[in-house]
Amino acid sequence: MKRKLALWGVIALTLSSLLGTVWAANKLYPIKASLNNNYKYTLDGKQIMKNVPAIIYNNQVYAPIYNLAKDLGYSVTVTESETNLVKSTTSTPTTPAQPSDTVTIDRAQIIAINFADDTVTVVPAGKSTDTKNQIVLKVTPETAIQNSKNKKAYKLSDLNTGIDVKVVHSSAMTKSIPPQTTAYSITIL
Structure with a gap:
């Protein structure tokens, strides 16, 4: 009480x-x-x-x-x-509706996190960490971050480099190297 x-x-x-x-x-x-x-x-x-x-x-x-x-x-x-x-x-995360133009990476590794820019840099599984293989994901307040095992909601600050994730992001990407796009969901594997 x-x-x-x-x-x-x-x-x-x-x-x-x-x-x-x-x-x-x-x-x-x-x-x-x-x-x-x-x-x-x-x-x-x-x-x-x-x-x-x-x-x-x-x-x-x-x-x-x-x-x-x-x-x-x-x-x-x-x-x-x-x-x-x-x-x-x-504690159940709400998954926002995702546009039909999404791209899914079933397994990628986080190689960098920039908290100042709210970005996560990933490399798809099986690829080297060369810049040409990297993708910079912009994490927005609408980005769902969760764990695949317990479905608990997480924040950007809960992520660490070296962990494997499943990523769903927009198909619209910058032409920069590495390309940048918006993350719709990041699932910790």
Whole structure:
């Protein structure tokens, strides 16, 4: 019960940072909170929640639960009614509809990840890592990243070089070497 109340407290405080007030017992009370853009959040040594400010209230640091849940791979829906908030999460990744012009690479190896550009460079199985064999995949918020065994949703920051993946990408590619295209899905094998 304490955990559930603490979670609702974090949600209320997060929303209050935007509104400047906290909802309690059908009354709004003003509070003083500040946002600090200098905080960096890491999970298992990897940065999460990039460009998300921390909320400082009563000498406590709070992170927005919505951003945290999103970066952990959950689909989050928050609705506000007159008297309550409803939050539902699921760990099942949502696979976006893919255009008919897709290209599937059943097995490729990740040889580079650029977190600044949100790109993953892969080489199809059986090919050398020469630049002419590489494909640079742009990872967008719509790119589904999941594990083939547990179907769990992952983020770009969960990927590592050297792992094998199945890739579905757009057939539209740049003529650069290596070519670049948009990834529709990346499945960890």
